[in-house]
Amino acid sequence: MVITAKGKEILEIAEEPEYVMLAKVEDLKMDMLRIVEEEEIKKIRLKTSDEATFEVEPSILKEMKRVQSLINTEAIDTSVAIPLPNITSRNLSRIIDFCWEHQYNTENLEEFKGRFLKSLNHQELKELLLAANYLNIKTLFDFLCNSFTDLIQNESPEFIRDFFNILNDTNSVKSMHAPAFQGSIDDD
Amino acid sequence: MDNIPEHIVWEILSRIKKTGDRNAVSLACKRLYYLDNAQRHCIRVGCGMDPADEALTCLCIRFQNLSRVEITYSGWMSKLGKQLDDKGLLILSNDCPLLSDLSLSYCTFITDVGLRYLASSSNLSSLRLNFTPRITGCGILSLVVGCKNLSRLHLIRCLNVSSVEWLEYLGKLGTLEDLSIKNCRAIGEGDLIKLGHGWHKLRRLQFEVDANYRYMKVYDRLSVDRWQKQHVPCENILELSLVNCIISPGRGLACVLRKCKNLEKIHLDMCVGVMDFDIICLSQRSSNLQSVSFRVPSDFSLPSLVNNPLRLTDESLKALAQNCSKLESVRISFSDGEFPSFSSFTLSGILCLIQRCPVRLLALDHVYSFDDVGMEALCAAEYLESLELVRCQEISDEGLQLVSQFPRLCTLRLGKCLGISDDGLKPLVGSLKLDLLAIEDCPQISERGVQGAAKSVSFRQDLSWMY
Numbered sequence: 001m002v003i004t005a006k007g008k009e010i011l012e013i014a015e016e017p018e019y020v021m022l023a024k025v026e027d028l029k030m031d032m033l034r035i036v037e038e039e040e041i042k043k044i045r046l047k048t049s050d051e052a053t054f055e056v057e058p059s060i061l062k063e064m065k066r067v068q069s070l071i072n073t074e075a076i077d078t079s080v081a082i083p084l085p086n087i088t089s090r091n092l093s094r095i096i097d098f099c100w101e102h103q104y105n106t107e108n109l110e111e112f113k114g115r116f117l118k119s120l121n122h123q124e125l126k127e128l129l130l131a132a133n134y135l136n137i138k139t140l141f142d143f144l145c146n147s148f149t150d151l152i153q154n155e156s157p158e159f160i161r162d163f164f165n166i167l168n169d170t171n172s173v174k175s176m177h178a179p180a181f182q183g184s185i186d187d188d
Numbered sequence: 189m190d191n192i193p194e195h196i197v198w199e200i201l202s203r204i205k206k207t208g209d210r211n212a213v214s215l216a217c218k219r220l221y222y223l224d225n226a227q228r229h230c231i232r233v234g235c236g237m238d239p240a241d242e243a244l245t246c247l248c249i250r251f252q253n254l255s256r257v258e259i260t261y262s263g264w265m266s267k268l269g270k271q272l273d274d275k276g277l278l279i280l281s282n283d284c285p286l287l288s289d290l291s292l293s294y295c296t297f298i299t300d301v302g303l304r305y306l307a308s309s310s311n312l313s314s315l316r317l318n319f320t321p322r323i324t325g326c327g328i329l330s331l332v333v334g335c336k337n338l339s340r341l342h343l344i345r346c347l348n349v350s351s352v353e354w355l356e357y358l359g360k361l362g363t364l365e366d367l368s369i370k371n372c373r374a375i376g377e378g379d380l381i382k383l384g385h386g387w388h389k390l391r392r393l394q395f396e397v398d399a400n401y402r403y404m405k406v407y408d409r410l411s412v413d414r415w416q417k418q419h420v421p422c423e424n425i426l427e428l429s430l431v432n433c434i435i436s437p438g439r440g441l442a443c444v445l446r447k448c449k450n451l452e453k454i455h456l457d458m459c460v461g462v463m464d465f466d467i468i469c470l471s472q473r474s475s476n477l478q479s480v481s482f483r484v485p486s487d488f489s490l491p492s493l494v495n496n497p498l499r500l501t502d503e504s505l506k507a508l509a510q511n512c513s514k515l516e517s518v519r520i521s522f523s524d525g526e527f528p529s530f531s532s533f534t535l536s537g538i539l540c541l542i543q544r545c546p547v548r549l550l551a552l553d554h555v556y557s558f559d560d561v562g563m564e565a566l567c568a569a570e571y572l573e574s575l576e577l578v579r580c581q582e583i584s585d586e587g588l589q590l591v592s593q594f595p596r597l598c599t600l601r602l603g604k605c606l607g608i609s610d611d612g613l614k615p616l617v618g619s620l621k622l623d624l625l626a627i628e629d630c631p632q633i634s635e636r637g638v639q640g641a642a643k644s645v646s647f648r649q650d651l652s653w654m655y
Contacts, residue, residue, distance in 0.1 A: 126192065133196055141199075149203045157215040166217045 044071065045081035052089035053081045056096060063099045065136035084135075091124075091131045095140060102139050117147055122163065202227055230256035230289075238269030244276050248283035255286045255311075260293035260318075271295060274302035281309045289340075291316040300327030307334025314340035314366075325351035332357055340366040342394075343375075350374035352382055359386030370396035370431070377433055377441055381418060388421040395441070396431035399458070422447050429455040435462050442466055449473050457483040458523055467504035471511040480508060481519035483553075484532060502537030508545070515545035516571070521553030521578075533557070539565050542572070551576035560587030567593045574599040581606050588612030592621050600642070603628040604653060610637025617641045629653060 044061055046054045061067055067082060084092065094116075101112045120128065125144065132140040152160050161168055201223050204210050214224035228251040237243035248254065257280065261271055272295060280287060288311045292298065299322045306312065312335040317323060323346055332338055332354050341364060343349060349372050358364045364386055369375050380395065425448050435442045445462070446469040454470070454477065456462055471477065484500055508515060518541055520533055534557045541547060548571050552558050559582035566572060573596050577583060584607045591600060592615040600622055602608065609632035616622060622642035627633050631654065635647050 129196065130192070133193070145196075145200050145203055148200045149209075152204075152213065153206070153209055155209075155212060157212050160213055160216040160220075164216070166219075168216075169218050170215060170221065 046092065047081035047083045048087050048089040048092050049085050050089050052092075054089075054092055054096065059103060060096055060099045063102075063137050063139065064095075065138070067135065086134050087131045088127075091128055094128060095131060095135065095137065098140050098143075099137065113143065198223060198227075207232075225250055226253060229253055230258070232258040232260065234260045234262070235264050235268045237272065240270060240272040241275055241279060244272065244279050245283060248279065253286055254284050256289040257284065257287060258291040258293075259295060260291070261296070262294050264294060271297045273297040274299055274305065277302035278305040281305045281307075284309075285311070287312060289314040291318070292320055293318040295320050296322065298322065300324055300330065303327035303331045304334075307331050309335060311337065313337045316340075316342040316344070317346055318342075318344040319346070321345075321347050324348045325354060329354040329357060332361070336361065337363060339363050342366075342368040342370075343372050344368070344370045346372045348374065352379045355379060355382040355386075356384065359384035362386055362389050365389055366392040368392075368394035370394065371398045373398050380441070381420065385421065388424060390422065390425055392427040393425055393444075394427075394429040394431075395433060396429075396457075397433055399432045420444060420447065423449045425451060427451070427453040429453075429457070430459050431455075431457040433459045435459050435466070445470055447473070450476055452476050453479040453481075455481040457481075458485050460485060462500060464501055464503040464507075467500060468507040471504075471507040475512060476514060477508070477512040478514050479517035479519075480515065481517075482533075483519075483521045483523060485523050499532050501532050502534055502540070505533060505537035506540050509540040510544065512545060515541065516547055517549040518542075518545075518547050519549075519551040519553075519576075520555055521551075522555060535559070535562050538562065542566065542569050546571040548572065549574045549576075551578075552580055553578040555580055556582050558582065560584055560590075563587035563590050566590070567595075570595050572597055574601075576601040576603075577605060578603040579605065583607050585609055585612035589615050592616055592619055597621070598623040599626075600624070601626040601628070602630055602633070605630050606632070608632060610634055613637055613641045 042058055043055045044058070044067070046056055046067065048054070061071075067084075070082060087095075098116060101109060101116075105112055117125075125147065129141070129144045129148070132144055152163060155163070157170075160166075197219070201213065201220065204213060210224055210228070214221045231247065231251065231254060233243070233247065259272060259276075264271060274297075277298060280290070287309050290306070290309075290312060293316075296319070298320055303323060304327065306315075307330055315331070315335075315338065328343075328349060329351075332341075338358070338361075341358070352375060359382060362385060364383075367383075367390060369380075377395065377397070380393075383390070420443055422444050425444075428444070428448060428451060430441060433441055435445070442462070445466045448470065451470070451474040482500065518538075520538065533555070538550075538552070538555070538558060539562065542550065542565065547569065550566075550569075550572060553576075558577075558580050563583060564587070566575070567590055572594060575591075575594070575597060578601075583605060588608045589612055591597060598621075601624075608630060613625075613633065616625070617640045619641075620643060624644050624646075625638060625642035626646045627638055628648045629650050631649075631651055633647075633649075635649075638645050638647050
């Protein structure tokens with residue numbers, strides 16, 4: 001956040017004489033360094049619904065947009081753990097795992113994702129999706145959404161009902177049995 | 189499902205692309221049904237619509253956000269019910285407010301009247317007509333007058349589109365970016381000049397002449413002459429594809445060839461009369477060229493040209509190699525067998541391209557001059573990722589065995605090659621060198637021989653081409 005604000009500043013000062021600009025850019029660099037340094041020290045603690053406390057690195061925290069905005073907007077006392085009432089410790093450790101791998105595992109990320117997915121049953125997958133949504137972690141959210149679509153690929157409506165645990169209420173909608181489609185229009 | 193918030197379900201659903209999957213999901217429950225309705229932006233329908241008007245109305249009411257509609261009646265028989273006609277197009281223009289991309293194939297019942305209805309679809313930006321024999325130039329004119337945002341127009345086998353006032357109108361409007369005219373017998377090369385200032389906006393042009401109507405009518409020859417006098421602002425074309433055209437030196441489309449400054453892709457297929465000079469000019473002007481594809485007439489298919497200078501030789505390839513540093517895709521094919529004594533492109537020209545340009549894809553069809561020596565040279569092709577060899581009969585197992593030494597190759601396709609057998613593939617077996625190996629109709633290669641030769645292997649054999 002701070003950095004984007006500074007980024008704007010660069011644009012605004014672009015019209016000033018060159019020497020002023022250079023000085024400001026130097027300042028900016030120092031600022032940024034300071035921010036990085038500060039963040040390196042600052043580990044934030046998160047408290048899950050089952051009262052477990054996690055110490056999380058700033059680089060991981062950055063992925064959790066919701067927590068990040070909490071830290072940025074409210075003057076939260078970072079010495080106290082931030083409560084996350086919607087998330088269990090089990091899920092939070094999974095999430096941290098995922099974010100960690102996503103950031104640092106460049107070689108066999110796909111392999112990790114495969115393993116990660118295999119370790120989850122449908123219910124856990126759903127819970128994790130809600131957690132990713134709550135914490136606003138885009139990478140995990142996208143990954144889980146795509147996993148859901150993969151799981152219901154080539155399946156029947158009955159399977160999908162079972163999968164999502166939904167009741168069949170379709171008989172009352174007459175128009176639902178519209179003419180057959182011949183196939184999808186594939187994108188170029 | 190009930191406790192998942194709406195926007196998450198929306199996200200999941202929006203990632204389902206296959207129509208079959210979408211249909212299944214929409215039939216699971218009401219909530220998913222309505223969500224799917226709102227998310228459907230494109231449909232493809234055709235013979236299944238019976239009666240057509242009612243079905244189309246239902247679809248338009250159900251899917252309020254449709255923007256892309258494809259109606260195709262390929263394989264239609266009268267027992268499948270009446271085809272969609274002009275009334276259907278009226279329904280589309282009335283009930284499908286967001287329609288921007290419409291494609292009509294084998295709709296033999298629609299006429300100019302229907303196109304006039306469509307003219308009121310103000311969002312229409314792309315229209316594709318494939319074999320709609322009752323449509324004439326008048327219909328297209330009335331459509332382009334109404335649809336001011338038309339940026340893509342494809343006419344394929346529209347046999348009765350003869351007048352081209354619409355082309356003139358589009359030229360004045362200046363919105364057209366993508367024009368494709370294929371096998372429309374009544375539209376000649378000379379007509380394209382009517383686009384006038386519209387050329388300036390054009391990004392992609394495909395022009396294909398019906399091979400049987402290759403030789404132009406007299407009036408067409410006259411209009412081609414106009415090209416020399418009139419300025420054709422074709423600098424912004426990125427992609428040009430000409431098929432079966434007769435290109436006369438310095439006239440007609442040859443002018444375009446030499447002037448395109450920003451061309452990225454060019455495809456010349458059976459264009460008689462293209463000269464080295466055209467390609468040399470092109471290579472000097474279009475430094476952005478990334479993809480070239482030449483399909484040249486063999487010298488026997490047009491006997492009068494045996495001693496004719498109007499053909500492409502290695503000079504063209506050398507000019508491309510020298511001037512186009514971004515060239516990454518090269519396709520060369522001879523239409524009908526090529527014999528060494530007459531061959532226009534030879535090994536040295538092809539290798540020149542490989543050595544000087546970052547060529548990632550090389551596809552050769554019927555190129556007899558490419559032999560084991562060529563394969564050996566590819567061992568030094570540091571960018572080559574994909575190689576396609578069809579009917580390259582001079583390549584033997586010895587040449588094929590070198591494939592495992594090609595530094596970056598991951599896709600290999602071989603078709604109708606007589607000189608290679610399972611032995612040639614042996615070094616590849618178990619090596620995991622290739623991601624994909626596709627073998628088609630090679631008589632000496634067996635299904636067993638290809639097993640394990642790549643991460644993914646496809647094998648097909650139909651030898652009827654040999655007899």
